[in-house]
Amino acid sequence: TVKLLANAPRVKTYAIRQFLSMAVFLSYGLGMIRSDVGLLDAPGLGTAEGLAGMSEGDVLAVFSCSPYTKQVIQVCEAAHGAGIKTVVITDRASSPLVEFASHTILVPHQTSFLSNSLTAFAFCVESLINGTATFLGDAAETALQRRDKMIHTLDIETS
Template identity: 55%
Template sequence: MDTRKRTADRSAAEEDAHGSPPRTVEGLRNLAVSIGRDEGGVTLGAKAHAVLAKLVERPEEVAVRKITDLAESLGVNASTLTRLATKLGYGGFVDFQRVFRDSLAQQHRHFYSQQAGRLVERAQGLRAPGAAPEIDTVVQLARESIDNVEAFLAQLSAADLRAAAKLLASARRVRIHGLRQFGALASFLSYGLGMIRTDVGLLDAQGLGVAEGLAQLQRGDVVVVTSVSPYTRGVAEAAIAAAEAGLTVIAITDTRASPLVAPARHAFFIPHDSSFFSNSMGAYMVFCEGLLNLVATHLGKSSLQALERRERFIADLRIEWD
């Protein structure tokens, strides 16, 4: 058992001992089990207990969603969540939600090291006589990416895809925004769109800042944002600012609990579950390739003309090796 797990268990035990409401998600999970066994010192009705059980199994969603949105997703009234929080001993729903937010922040601080730790443990387990860990590692990552692709395909909305492709084809200007690892995805999407239409670019291509990039856009222009857990604050804030300015936001993210969803007109959810030491990008690349093809199809002859014009410049400038 690692140090963080021991700390969480000890914290949960201390919470029970002092009779105060749990301050960790693990403590809340233990409390939910105890209540179900009539051992928790707190009495909840069957409906309230079922809601608590659902909440502790979706901590990221509880951490970031508004109480009204969360209640709607659970099929209850917002007042039900407030009463539940009070019944458990919290000062209100905000106090209850803080437990999940603190847990999420702690998890994000260790995201990359935890991923790498699992990778090392798995590699050590493969060191059996005759094993080929190099091949096994690549095969496992490939299969995980296939699973992620199948997962996003299962929940794709044809209406959202059609509408997003139309927006990306017809908007006067399109800007893409992603930072850190997803800066690479933003660059790929910007490059691909730029092959088939004009006035496409990264939101902060010149390094002058997001505010400058947004100020150059007008109502009806499109901003595509992309980030996944652990989310990049700057991307989420840019999405909110863009929507408030009347720009159309399209989000490429991981879950419905993502902070990019609320300001977006269309959001696409791509899982990234993987043994890779960071966020897996494979399924995201497949999705973006599909989206680019849809935009090209929507543009029709104009996309062909754009590609032919590009090819002429490539030939004239002798860019490609013969």
Template identity: 50%
Template sequence: MDTGKQKARRASATDTGTQMPPRSVDGLRELVIRIGRDEADVSLGGKAHTVLAKLLERPEEVAVRTSTDLAASLDVNASTLTRLSTRLGYAGFADFQSVFRDSLAQRHRHFYSQQAERIVASSKTHAQDATPEVDMVVKLARESIGNVEGFIAQLSPAGLRGAARLLANAKRVRVHGLRQFSALASFVCYGLGMIRTDVALLDAQGLGVAEGLAQLQPGDVVLVTSVAPYTRSVVDAAVAAKDAGIEVIAITDTLASPLVAPARHAFLIPHESSFFSNSMGAYLVFCEGLLNLVAAQLGKRSLQALERRERLITALGIETS
């Protein structure tokens, strides 16, 4: 909903014949290009132009972070963002930020259909290729490699060490992810269960998240995972766990993720790809690495747990050659 200032500014722009500021992120990107070519009605100094370009590289963060946080990440004053917003024709930073919030909401609303549209368009473009089926698989594989390289570049040794210690030493560990990420949650739960006791999905018995959290005590751990478009109930569970004194570890995508705030340790894994949903490849690779770190932290305890598991598998004749 427009504020009084926003309406007043738009009315003023209409009266004076000046061009309205873009109301979409794509429109802002086009404006940045026109400004750089001296083809726009508005001009910016070199520093302001650079700041705007950097903001457009991180639209999800701009949508949810405060002007103070964004300014600090860009090494500028918050007033710089306010001046930039008004110079572009917006009523202020809040009006400028609303463009990113609206764009983010629209993107999440149509995420899956938009991903599928890209696949259809790509298949038509490459219909005459000699091996279009192989090309599509190769493209996805290369995109997953790029996502892996993306998370490797921002890994924190202290964060990995801290998360591994929590997962190794907590009395109880619960893992929570829904929809597509229920598969990742099950994978992490299975892996942890191989090397330590008292690990389970948060709602393993289908009694509800509240019942699952009620079984935990301060100092226990809940590992949560979700990416844009985020599952609201997973976010709510993370916040409730933190409020109850339970340690939260998050596996998510960006600093703008609502899972970052309640987490003691948050790991950011990209999922950009041409897959019609969120790409899972990099998430599985990261979780394998995290599980290895937990096993190393447990030391002999993990070896003993694996040996006990092997004896039971043999006794029950579960595996066959």
């Protein structure tokens, strides 16, 4: 999966509701170390338009867990049908997303919170970002240096 995220011409991420935060986190992290990464529907520009802008060989990473959101399943199915590689990050092998996955990452979890816990999913995303950076090696380091230079140029951070 890391190799796929590193080598794809373009990577988009997609989720809705509480898992949107995981899609944003993966997009931000990968965008720090490689180009052509973003949210599929950023911000609300349309999933159909986002998918239409992708090509075979591109990657769409999607997130959902029980109870599964129909819209996420439909987007994953459409991407898969269009020849876009899909990385599914979900909770169970029985997830309806798995059928449309090129790669599946299972993140089993239990929660006593009023909603699904994101802790294990955040750990998974951080691992994917770090693994992709390690795989990219010097290219990731160069991308981070370009980012740091731009942060300095724009005087974004302070001590």
